[in-house]
Amino acid sequence: MKKLFIFFAAVLLTSPLYAIDQEKRFDDPEMQARYEQLISEVRCLQCQNQSIKDSNVSLAADLRREIARMIEEGQTDDEIAEFLVVRYGEFALYRPRTTGKTLVLWIAPFLLVLLGGFALVRILRHRMSLPIDGDSTEEGQAE
Amino acid sequence: MNRYLWPLIAVGALLIFLVMGLRHGDPRALPSPFIGKPAPQFELPTLKNPEVTIGSKNLAGDYAIVNVWATWCVMCRAEHGFLLDLAASKSIPIYGINWRDTRLEAIRWLDELGDPYLASAYDADGRVGIDWGVYGAPETFLVDPEGTVIYKHLGPLDPVIWEREFVARMASGGASK
Numbered sequence: 286m287k288k289l290f291i292f293f294a295a296v297l298l299t300s301p302l303y304a305i306d307q308e309k310r311f312d313d314p315e316m317q318a319r320y321e322q323l324i325s326e327v328r329c330l331q332c333q334n335q336s337i338k339d340s341n342v343s344l345a346a347d348l349r350r351e352i353a354r355m356i357e358e359g360q361t362d363d364e365i366a367e368f369l370v371v372r373y374g375e376f377a378l379y380r381p382r383t384t385g386k387t388l389v390l391w392i393a394p395f396l397l398v399l400l401g402g403f404a405l406v407r408i409l410r411h412r413m414s415l416p417i418d419g420d421s422t423e424e425g426q427a428e
Numbered sequence: 429m430n431r432y433l434w435p436l437i438a439v440g441a442l443l444i445f446l447v448m449g450l451r452h453g454d455p456r457a458l459p460s461p462f463i464g465k466p467a468p469q470f471e472l473p474t475l476k477n478p479e480v481t482i483g484s485k486n487l488a489g490d491y492a493i494v495n496v497w498a499t500w501c502v503m504c505r506a507e508h509g510f511l512l513d514l515a516a517s518k519s520i521p522i523y524g525i526n527w528r529d530t531r532l533e534a535i536r537w538l539d540e541l542g543d544p545y546l547a548s549a550y551d552a553d554g555r556v557g558i559d560w561g562v563y564g565a566p567e568t569f570l571v572d573p574e575g576t577v578i579y580k581h582l583g584p585l586d587p588v589i590w591e592r593e594f595v596a597r598m599a600s601g602g603a604s605k
Contacts, residue, residue, distance in 0.1 A: 330458070330563030343528050344563055347554040372561040374461045 310353045323352055323362065326379045327369060336379065460561060460580040467494070467571050468559040472549035475526050475534055482523065482547045487571050491598050492521040494569040495545070495585075496557065498529040499537045501565040507584035508541050514590070515544035520598075524548030527557045527565055570594050 311317040321338065327348060329340040337345035348369075355365050369377045381387040462468070471483030487494070495511065497504040515522055524545035526534045531550060538548075551557050560569070570579040570593075579597050581589060 343554065344557075347528075347558055351555075351558060371461060372558060373563065374458055374561075376458050 311356070316356055319362070320353060320356055323356075323365060324349055327352070328377050328379055330373055330377060457582045458563075460577070462561060462569070462577040462580065465577060467569065467575050467577050468556075470549070470556045470559060472525075472551055472556055475524070475531060475538075475548040475550040478531075478550070480547075482549045484575065486523060486547070488573070488575050490521060490573050492523060492571050493594070494523050494525060494560075494571060496525045496527050496560070496562050496565050496567040496569075497548075498527050498565050499533045500529065503584045504566045505541070507566055507586070508544070510585050510587065510590070511544035512542045513587075514585075521546050525556060525560070525562075526550050527562060528552065528554045570597060572598075 309317055310320050324338040325336050327337045329335045329337045329342060329345045329348075331342045331344045332340050335345075337348045351368075352365060355368065360368075366378060366382065370382075375381045375384070375387055381390055383391055467484060467487060469484045471481050471485075474480045474482050486492075511522060514520065522545050524547070526548045528551065531552070534548070534550070538545075549556065554562075560567075564582060566582075566584055568581045568585055569577050570581075572578050579593055581593060
């Protein structure tokens with residue numbers, strides 16, 4: 286049993302080794318970190334629910350190569366994002382930039398939480414104002 | 429007021445959005461950011477003769493289509509017959525971008541199936557494909573005489589799509605539509 290556990294733990298813990306882009310692109314750890322951050326935030330257009338970091342299709346490999354090249358040339362993250370958006374649209378970025386078009390994506394979650402909170406408060410207030418009678422509490426306890 | 433009214437409306441609205449989302453068609457078809465913009469500049473060696481280049485200069489002056497294809501692309505084979513018919517009708521110049529392919533295999537494909545292209549650019553490493561925002565062959569761009577992209581189709585062409593999406597846009601003066 287213990288051996289089995291160790292086996293599965295080993296399988297689980299080593300699975301990151303099967304990641305696609307293993308080879309280091311940069312000697313400079315800071316650039317490598319930027320590179321990994323960037324490629325994990327770019328959607329693979331050919332396989333839409335993966336980032337280009339996780340995908341081994343040809344287009345993802347091309348885009349990784351281009352992003353590595355742009356980092357080498359000293360371009361900023363914004364410039365690289367712009368490069369992708371001009372060609373593939375805002376959809377290529379997992380974290381779309383806040384522009385007029387994408388504003389609703391950023392605001393909607395907060396708005397929904399606010400709305401839900403408001404509804405919750407109203408319902409609870411309403412319940413608290415209900416008279417407490419013996420029957421209903423007993424029923425509640427019985428459940 | 430009925431206490432179930434508002435939740436019912438909310439669920440109803442969600443359902444409407446869900447159905448709309450499901451009916452959206454091909455989820456891979458994204459709006460191309462190039463529509464209404466100048467076609468990306470490029471210059472590449474042609475497939476059949478590496479010493480001759482083809483590029484943006486060839487597109488100017490007339491409506492033209494740029495078809496991105498590859499021998500590994502199954503749907504490219506599906507649309508090839510239509511491209512041959514279109515080329516035979518001489519209604520529009522057809523240029524190809526052979527995308528991420530090997531030269532020999534691509535040339536053999538054209539020899540076997542017929543060559544509808546005035547010329548194909550050979551984009552072995554996909555660099556020009558990225559500039560054109562290509563993410564899945566076959567893709568077909570319609571470029572107007574000023575060199576503006578006025579339409580992009582993802583997936584195989586057929587006569588119905590050609591009439592509805594391409595001919596209609598050329599007839600209405602393209603970019604002014």
